[in-house]
Every structure is written in structure tokens, then in C-alpha cells.
Amino acid sequence: xxxxxxxxxxxxxxxxxxxxxxxxxxxxAGDPWIHxxxxxxxxxxxxxxGNQAADTLFYSANDYSDRYSAQDTIRAQANIYLTTGTxxxxxxxxxxxxxxxxxxxxxxTLGGACAxxxxxxxxxxxxxxxxxxxxxxxxxxxxxxHGFEKRDITxxxxxxxxxxxxxxxxxxxxxxxxxxxxxxxxxxxxDVVAVISNCPQLNNPCNAYNPTPIRVLVWDPS
Ligand SMILES: [Zn+2]
Numbered sequence: 001x002x003x004x005x006x007x008x009x010x011x012x013x014x015x016x017x018x019x020x021x022x023x024x025x026x027x028x029a030g031d032p033w034i035h036x037x038x039x040x041x042x043x044x045x046x047x048x049x050g051n052q053a054a055d056t057l058f059y060s061a062n063d064y065s066d067r068y069s070a071q072d073t074i075r076a077q078a079n080i081y082l083t084t085g086t087x088x089x090x091x092x093x094x095x096x097x098x099x100x101x102x103x104x105x106x107x108x109t110l111g112g113a114c115a116x117x118x119x120x121x122x123x124x125x126x127x128x129x130x131x132x133x134x135x136x137x138x139x140x141x142x143x144x145x146h147g148f149e150k151r152d153i154t155x156x157x158x159x160x161x162x163x164x165x166x167x168x169x170x171x172x173x174x175x176x177x178x179x180x181x182x183x184x185x186x187x188x189x190x191d192v193v194a195v196i197s198n199c200p201q202l203n204n205p206c207n208a209y210n211p212t213p214i215r216v217l218v219w220d221p222s
Contacts, residue, residue: 030200051176
């Protein structure tokens with residue numbers, strides 16, 4: 001952890017008051033969440049109890065084929081980790097949102113979302129019946145409608161998740177860097193749809209083997 005602390009950027013706190021938010025909800029452990037965030041609104045995701053991964057997708061609200069792109073985001077900022085100042089790029093080169101506050105300091109966009117299939121490959125056939133993020137994503141987007149389908153689910157952000165890359169280029173799933181009430185805050189630069197799977201994973205340390213709730217707040221432009 002010392003090497004991680006040494007390279008982390010300064011943490012940036014928000015001045016926004018939760019009591020003035022226009023939307024405030026708790027997403028239970030393992031549940032999906034979907035919501036439209038209009039241009040200028042601020043979205044905050046809170047890791048209520050700490051060490052919880054919030055697997056997240058973003059789409060243009062007017063064109064679901066224009067969606068969050070991990071590779072374009074990494075290339076645009078020349079860094080593999082997400083934190084304050086990161087502009088989340090879309091597959092068509094638009095800025096979807098900008099991270100404007102972050103009290104955790106690092107978020108992953110390389111590790112992907114857990115799926116029943118990858119769980120079985122990594123952790124054994126007996127994990128087949130365990131709930132996974134991709135199922136939550138499918139539930140959220142098909143429930144939303146408007147032509148939003150399973151095929152629209154692509155690479156995601158893992159807020160509060162620590163996936164350091166070794167000097168040899170290997171991905172490692174480490175224990176979370178987050179802690180109770182750490183949050184990340186994003187300003188929508190266009191109308192977007194946000195989809196979150198509050199990760200139910202029990203086979204690796206991304207949720208400290210104990211999935212917990214997250215809180216989601218939205219503020220209107222001041
Ligand atoms: Zn997951």
C-alpha cells in the first residue's frame with residue numbers, strides 16, 4: 001500500500017450539501033441502478049461502508065451507441081487510473097462527464113465487470129449460480145427500455161476498485177483503497193444515462209468479500 005499512496009494524486013473534496021441534492025437514493029448491495037443525468041447536473045457516488053466496487057456505464061442519453069470508452073479515456077489523459085480531472089470520453093470522442101471531486105483517489109477502468117462466465121473460469125464451476133454485475137447491467141438496461149439492450153453493455157468503470165498494474169504489465173485485483181463515506185463526484189457535460197451495478201462479487205477482494213450499499217446523489221446546476 002505504501003507504493004500506491006506514493007503515486008496517488010491529491011484528494012479533492014466537494015462543497016455540495018447533501019441536503020440540497022435533487023435526488024438521493026441508497027442502492028442495496030448487489031442491486032442495479034439506472035438514471036438520466038442531465039448536462040450540468042452533478043452525480044455523487046458514495047461508498048457508504050467502504051471497500052465496495054460500483055461498476056458503472058455511461059451513455060449519451062440521445063444515442064446509446066455513443067457510450068463510455070475506456071480506451072479513449074485512457075488515451076485522452078495518458079493515464080490508466082481515474083480521479084479528479086479525468087474526462088470520461090465516449091466512443092465517438094465526446095466528453096460525457098468530468099470527475100470534479102474524489103476522496104478515494106483512484107478508480108479502475110481496466111478490470112471489467114464480473115460475469116457468470118468469468119467467475120466460472122476464474123473461481124470454479126460452483127460459482128455458476130452466483131449473481132454477477134453483467135446480470136445487473138442487463139436487468140437495468142432492459143427495464144429502462146427505449147431500445148436499450150444487452151448488446152449495448154460494453155467496458156465499464158469500477159469506482160472505488162483498486163486494480164494496480166505491475167511493472168511487468170500484469171493486472172492485479174487488490175484490496176480496496178476506499179473507506180467508509182469515500183465518494184467520487186462527476187459533472188455531466190452532456191445528457192447521459194448512468195447505469196450502476198453495485199457489485200455482488202464474493203470471489204475476490206474487490207468488495208472485501210462483503211458487498212455493501214452505495215448512496216447516489218444528484219444536484220441540479222447552481
Ligand atoms: Zn461485479
